[in-house]
Amino acid sequence: MGEDGPxxxxxxxxxxxxxxxxxxxxxxxxxxxxxxxxxxxxDGLIVGWISAYRPPEEPHRVFVWQVAVHPSARGLGLGCRMLEHLIARPALQGVTTLTTTITEENGASWALFNSFARRQGAKLARRPIFDRDAHFAGAHDTEFLVSIGPLAAPNIPSEKEKS
Incomplete structure (x- = not known):
């Protein structure tokens, strides 16, 4: 995946x-x-990207850093499908909560994560985590911590079912 960086x-x-x-x-x-x-x-072009990680101190969580969907691929549910693909990965076994941060004005992200929560049958909670003035010296909007959980158990086929 490193060659995908640019x-x-x-x-x-x-x-x-x-x-x-x-x-x-x-x-x-x-x-x-x-x-x-x-x-x-x-068609050989990257039109979607999610960066995420499991915080070392909270292995039951996955933190989604960014979700990007190219303008040409918007409105097709790609963001939600990528999130569902992400949480179904074996690397996320045991994860019960998805977290991210979103600014108040980012309507597209609020819509995506609310839709994902509904599709998961999970609750979405939010609270301010990084304040505009206290953490960003007024240079960036307040970030809200969004927590979605509990996540539905993914339907990952066993090794026998894959063959």
């Missing part, structure tokens, strides 16, 4: 209001967290 950086730039991380940060996500990141392709 395409992922370009996708994130095409998806405001996402924060544009450094290319190096995106490469680290693609390599160090490959088991908890998702890439969606259409």
């Amino acid at each position: 395409a992922i950086s370009a996708l994130i730039c095409a998806c405001p209001p996402l924060d544009t991380n450094s290319a190096y940060c995106n490469l680290l996500q693609c390599t160090h967290f490959a088991r908890t990141c998702v890439v969606a392709e259409r």
